[in-house]
Amino acid sequence: MSTVSGAAPRRAVAPLELFFDLVFVFAVGQLAHHLHDELSWRGAAETAVMLVAVLSTWALTSFDATFLDVERKRTNRLVLVVMGLGLFMNAQIPRAFADRPWAFVVPLVAILLLTAGVAAVSAPTPVLRNHYRRVLVWAAVSTPLWLVGAAADHGPRLAWWAAAAAVDMAGVWLAHPLPGNVLASENLVFDAEHMVERIRLFIIIQLGETVLTIGTAIADAPVDVPTVTTALGAFVALVYLCASYFRGGENVLALHVATTSDPLLAVRHAVSGQYPTLAGLVAVAVGAELAISHPTGEGSAELGLLLFGGAILYIITQAWWYYVSTGQAWGARLLACLAFAAAGVAARWLPPLVSVLILDAILIVLVSVLTRVHRRVAETLAPSDSV
Template sequence: MQSTSVPARREVTPLELFFDLVYVFAIGQLSHQLLAHPTWTGAVQTLVLYLAVYAVWAYTTWAVTLVPAEDPRTRRMLLAVMLVGLFMNAAIPRAFGDAGWVFVVTFLLIHLGRTVWLLRVGLDRREQEHWRRVLVWFFVAAPFWLTGAAADGGARLVWWAAAVLVELAGTLSAHPLPGRRLDSRQVTFAGGHLLERGRLFMIIAFGEAVLTTGAALTAAPYEPMTLLTAGVALTGTVALFWLFFSRSEHIVRHYERTEAPYGRGAAASTASWPPSPE
């Protein structure tokens, strides 16, 4: 197999942004889930679903830093994940109801399938070792997901929360296995590309928030309260945009100076700062 090597800086392709639309759709679905269940239990349910969906997006985005989107194999993988992900995200509002199996089966199909795909595309020895360990951690979490899908009510939430915690622990600890460690500074990783993907995704997400506010304003009667709430919503979106992008510039500068781009890229993709080196 041919070894894959990628530069630290690559242009984000239209296909990658097209792929992101399915996960911007997921943000709206998560919002509907929380609005339909405005309780502490509903908030925890939404958090668990968010972490699962975010993991799908982040690991798929990470995969594209290793095998560029210009590669036909990567294009096919992205389109497949996009298609399956659409069904997964559509199931979000009913994931704790009658669509639990739809959510879990599509989630595991993406997570496990994409990782197996990465192990077959010609990564170098160190990267293959890392992704084998990632696959082991995903398999450890899978029984929790499946048991939760077979359970009802609060039991499903407990099992799925345990699955999310297992996967999150693996991500934050760099997927260790007994007696097997890697030095992350020696692993090829296009962290700059991952950072740019995250920034562009947020632009799309903020744009969706503006469109939603505008659509709601169009359909509502023009009364003082309508104008006030629309103004507050738009002001909040602008404030979040400013806060995110002022911080993201700092992260980009830090990445350009760091001696461990792999670890810093992982930090950016999981919003942790910083993870432990492998």
């Protein structure tokens, strides 16, 4: 049990919460397919808007399940309903900007209003009920934008939905403040360790869905030396993207949350970081698909943006979190992002296979450095044993 002020009894992640995460990580493949099929700046913007919608609903429901206790029957039923709505919503991603905008938006809006409305009534403390009333106000701002966008033609729909997504994401990032009415989280009772484990498992599932996306590309590609080498290189890149956090980085997060005076703020930062993290994985998955399909073809700016830009999003988000939380373990990540940027420029003139191998080389060096850095940071954060 955490010993910080405002800590709640530690509760293990429930099987229902893991089941819920699977429904929402299903969107990773859907988003990657949409970006692959609409490989343009507009397609990237559409993908980003839908990614924000998916993660905002995941974040709101995950906090609900923690604050309201998913083991309670009412919370259990809420999570199940959101799962059903989320499954239908995520299934519409490839056609949301085509012929099924309402099929995407109606379950999305239902989730936003339902999660906030239930918590505003049933949250266990006045502070939480007041917080969720603020969440409802923010949802009341974004909901008309989502609905007007669904009614609009394909062209202007992106602008309406981008505005709605910006409202929802800003709400999650800022904890839904209103003038003179903000969340004071320092002394709020909150099972922060539970949410740390939720985030850890959610990242693993995201990586797993990215593996499936790349695996599908491998299945559709010919079996020859360049293709197999590129596919293995893409797999190695995912392994080391995973290791950049799980080689001790999760211990740093857990120790920081356990020792900080405001664990909810630390968790909020980690949840906010899921937006660029997921965007980075989607970009890397699509870049890997392109490389595997034409490993010895000509390079392109698109491939460089996807492979190396995706890696930058994933790694620089970690750098930001370590900088704002511990002030440590961010420098190596920033240097790696500079190397990714240079390689992304060069990818225009390099065969895709070579670009994948360069990505691997940068990640391998980064992880070897971070393994030592994480160990050192964890030692500085660990509370000293009392005699």
